[in-house]
Amino acid sequence: MSDTLLQALFDRHGPAYRWLAMLTVMMGTVSAVLTSTIVNVALPDIMNHFSIGQGVAHWLSTGFLAAMTTTMLTTAWLTQRFGLRHALGFAMLLFAGASILGGLGLNAESVILARVLQGAAAGMLQPIAMHVLFRVFPRNERGRAIGIYGMGVILAPALGPVLGGVIVDQLDWRYIFFAPLPITMAGFLMALRYMPHREPEVEQHGFDWTSFFYLCLFIGCALDGLTRLQHGVVQPLWQAMGALLAVSSLILFVRRQRHSRSPLLELALLRVPSFRSAFLVALGLGMALFGSTYIIPLFVQTAMNYSATEAGMMMAPAGIALGILFPFSGRAADKGAPHRLVIAGLVLFAGASLLWVFIGLAPSFFYLASLVLVGRVGLALMMPALSTGGLVEVSDAQLGQASGMINFARQFGGAMGINILAVMLEWGSEAGDGRHVASMLSYTEAFVLLGVIAIAALWPAARIGKTDASVQAAPESA
Numbered sequence: 001m002s003d004t005l006l007q008a009l010f011d012r013h014g015p016a017y018r019w020l021a022m023l024t025v026m027m028g029t030v031s032a033v034l035t036s037t038i039v040n041v042a043l044p045d046i047m048n049h050f051s052i053g054q055g056v057a058h059w060l061s062t063g064f065l066a067a068m069t070t071t072m073l074t075t076a077w078l079t080q081r082f083g084l085r086h087a088l089g090f091a092m093l094l095f096a097g098a099s100i101l102g103g104l105g106l107n108a109e110s111v112i113l114a115r116v117l118q119g120a121a122a123g124m125l126q127p128i129a130m131h132v133l134f135r136v137f138p139r140n141e142r143g144r145a146i147g148i149y150g151m152g153v154i155l156a157p158a159l160g161p162v163l164g165g166v167i168v169d170q171l172d173w174r175y176i177f178f179a180p181l182p183i184t185m186a187g188f189l190m191a192l193r194y195m196p197h198r199e200p201e202v203e204q205h206g207f208d209w210t211s212f213f214y215l216c217l218f219i220g221c222a223l224d225g226l227t228r229l230q231h232g233v234v235q236p237l238w239q240a241m242g243a244l245l246a247v248s249s250l251i252l253f254v255r256r257q258r259h260s261r262s263p264l265l266e267l268a269l270l271r272v273p274s275f276r277s278a279f280l281v282a283l284g285l286g287m288a289l290f291g292s293t294y295i296i297p298l299f300v301q302t303a304m305n306y307s308a309t310e311a312g313m314m315m316a317p318a319g320i321a322l323g324i325l326f327p328f329s330g331r332a333a334d335k336g337a338p339h340r341l342v343i344a345g346l347v348l349f350a351g352a353s354l355l356w357v358f359i360g361l362a363p364s365f366f367y368l369a370s371l372v373l374v375g376r377v378g379l380a381l382m383m384p385a386l387s388t389g390g391l392v393e394v395s396d397a398q399l400g401q402a403s404g405m406i407n408f409a410r411q412f413g414g415a416m417g418i419n420i421l422a423v424m425l426e427w428g429s430e431a432g433d434g435r436h437v438a439s440m441l442s443y444t445e446a447f448v449l450l451g452v453i454a455i456a457a458l459w460p461a462a463r464i465g466k467t468d469a470s471v472q473a474a475p476e477s478a
Contacts, residue, residue: 017194018136022149024194025129027187028092031180032122035099036064037315038164038176039115041297041308045173050108057108058422060115061294065415066223067119068126070216072407073264075127077207085195088128092188095121096181103177114177123411130387130403146330146384159319161297165312208260214253215264219412221246226419265408266401269394275402277463278390279409281342284457285386286413287420288349288450289379294418295425295450296372299443304363314369318376325380330388338389339464345382346454346461349375353451357444378454382461389464417453421446 039046039060047057078087095118102114129149137145167175225242257263270276300306300314333341352375359368387406394402424446 018145020190020194021132021136022145024187024190025088025125025132026149027183027190028088028095028125029122029129031092031095031184031187032068032118032125034160034163034180034183035118035177036061037160037293037319038167038179039064040294041161041164041301041311041315042168042173042176043298044301045168045308046108046111049173050111052108053426058294058418059112061290062223062415062418062422063112063116064119064122065290065411065418066219067116068123069408069411069415070212070219071120071123072127072404072411073123073212073215074207075124075131076401076404077262078124079128079131083195084128084132085191087124088191088195089188091121091124091128092184092191095125096184096188099177099181099184103174105174127404127407130407134403146326146387148327148330159316161312161315161319162309163312165307165309168308206262208256208262208264211253211256211260211264214249214256217249218246218253219415221249223415223419226416226423265405269402269405272393274393274464275390275405277460278386278406280460281346281382281386281457281464282390282406282409283413284453285379285382286410286415287417287453288353288457289410290414291417291421291446291450291453292353292375295421295443295446300368303443304368310365314365315372317369318372321373322376322380325377326384329381330384333385333388338385338392339462341385342382342389342461342464343458345378345380345385346457348378348381350378350451350454352378353447353454356447386464417450421449424449 043057043060046060047053075087078090082090098114098117098121101117102111105111105114133145133149163179164176167173167179221242225246254267257265257267270279297308297311297315300311301308306314329341352371355371359371387403390406391402425442
């Protein structure tokens with residue numbers, strides 16, 4: 001969005017435009033995250049309906065995140081070539097169409113395809129939202145803006161599990177795909193009014209489709225390799241070839257990025273100490289955040305025999321608390337020392353995850369809800385601080401690339417985290433031959449892994465937001 005287009009919109013709508021712009025992009029993001037949390041509580045019913053195991057059902061979450069991870073890298077090119085209005089409108093229409101496909105799906109494959117398409121749309125929506133926020137709000141107000149934006153975005157998934165549980169128990173799991181449609185279409189109409197057209201005189205840059213292919217190949221092979229591990233080393237040749245292909249495509253992607261005129265990821269930014277630390281923490285945060293969001297509803301419904309509504313009610317207080325705390329943590333991040341907020345958040349999340357080891361065979365609903373609440377309070381502390389602190393050494397010209405890389409790291413970490421947890425649960429199920437104690441043990445090990453990931457992220461977190469006098473911005477080119 002150029003300064004001319006931005007000023008024209010402020011002239012037309014006044015100072016309130018920045019809030020109208022925030023509400024517009026929030027509609028798209030709310031649709032994506034609402035769908036994500038609703039689907040998680042519906043997983044057991046979808047598994048029973050199509051007679052599929054957890055080893056297949058996890059693709060409903062993993063496929064969503066993997067598609068989101070890749071398509072978010074196309075956002076800069078799409079907005080430049082077609083303008084924010086058309087890019088945002090297309091993403092919202094794609095999301096709406098995928099939601100209808102999921103609700104009408106006749107088999108597991110079609111529902112998984114719908115989730116992949118939803119993820120593809122969501123991957124475009126979230127970077128556009130962050131780009132708009134960073135453009136319409138000045139630097140000293142971005143933490144507060146992210147906090148307020150995050151409050152709305154987080155409150156939606158807080159209510160999502162409850163809504164999803166009621167829908168699954170009282171209606172049918174198919175209706176969970178239709179629930180976000182009103183919000184999506186309202187956002188589409190607002191985009192037509194409050195988002196600018198493409199400026200014709202802006203120089204057009206090409207898109208590096210070769211790099212995009214290498215990245216998709218790497219992510220696909222990596223996730224497929226983890227999925228194959230669910231059944232042990234039964235096809236060593238195919239698994240070895242898949243691993244080799246994943247490593248090779250990653251190397252080719254990195255080499256091409258160093259010489260590309262239009263890189264998908266500005267790898268030179270990783271030379272900036274604070275940003276590099278934030279990138280690493282975002283990987284761990286994605287694994288912990290999306291992994292816990294996936295495993296908790298599945299655990300309480302399959303191992304603890306809770307209903308979908310009860311699982312949703314368990315997640316709701318934590319989500320509401322997360323939404324309420326977001327603006328305050330965002331304001332605290334603006335005032336300085338973001339690394340302390342990130343560290344505090346990681347400690348809380350790690351402690352809450354590790355406490356699942358001691359729940360026993362018959363924990364109370366209140367105790368489990370409290371563990372979820374503590375973990376989400378930790379996330380509320382760290383997420384705004386991670387964005388603002390990680391970008392403190394990045395120049396204004398590189399903010400778009402930098403924020404996109406943070407989002408990429410978080411989503412990629414989430415896809416890998418869910419897949420790793422799925423492997424652990426599948427191994428536990430096969431080893432225990434379906435016994436309840438064995439099932440509990442595999443879930444406990446998964447929660448321990450989430451805690452260990454959060455602890456490991458403490459080391460890079462200590463570097464976030466600490467400016468280096470010798471490195472104030474990343475090099476302009478690799």
